[in-house]
Amino acid sequence: CTLDSEVALRVGGDFFFDPQPGDSPVKLVLIAGGVGINPLFSILLHIADLHGYREGKGNGYKMGTAKLYYSAKNTNELLFKKNILGLMNAFPGKITCRFHVTQQSSQICEELQPYVTGK
Numbered sequence: 001c002t003l004d005s006e007v008a009l010r011v012g013g014d015f016f017f018d019p020q021p022g023d024s025p026v027k028l029v030l031i032a033g034g035v036g037i038n039p040l041f042s043i044l045l046h047i048a049d050l051h052g053y054r055e056g057k058g059n060g061y062k063m064g065t066a067k068l069y070y071s072a073k074n075t076n077e078l079l080f081k082k083n084i085l086g087l088m089n090a091f092p093g094k095i096t097c098r099f100h101v102t103q104q105s106s107q108i109c110e111e112l113q114p115y116v117t118g119k
Contacts, residue, residue, distance in 0.1 A: 001029070015039035017046055025064035033071045041080045044068065044087055044095065051091050065093070071100040075108055075116065085111065 001007055007029070016039075017028065028047070030040045043066075050063040072078045078099055087095045101108075101118035108116050 015043065017043045019050070019061045019063075021061050023061060025062045027064040028066040030066065030068045031070075032068065034073075034077065035079065037070055037079050040068065040070075041083070044084065047095060048087055048091065051094060063094070066095050068095075068097040069100065070097060071102065071118075073103040074101050074106070075099070075104060075112055078112075081112065085115075088115075 019026070028043075030043060032040045047063055047066045050061055068084065070078060070084070075081070078101075081099070084097050088097055097115055099112065099116045099118075101116060104116075104118060
């Protein structure tokens with residue numbers, strides 16, 4: 001998004017992303033905290049499918065970019081972090097993530113350092 005961009009936000013409710021082949025590509029921003037990552041991780045996997053990651057399958061929808069913002073107390077509580085890193089590596093520039101930690105007291109592992117902000 002850029003300054004003055006119009007965005008739609010939704011809190012709670014059903015969490016799914018099911019675009020149809022004729023739909024226009026969208027840029028998704030996904031925001032999760034703690035275990036709230038569960039439905040959004042499923043969406044990320046579906047996005048990977050749409051990019052043709054899983055055995056060339058997809059529904060013909062041209063996927064835009066997806067950016068995940070995910071916060072937890074520390075990196076140990078970031079669920080699916082290795083899977084998320086794998087998706088970012090498989091789809092550079094198409095799937096990205098910023099992790100935020102609020103109470104990190106130990107050293108952040110080198111693999112995560114470029115993607116983590118916080119204390």
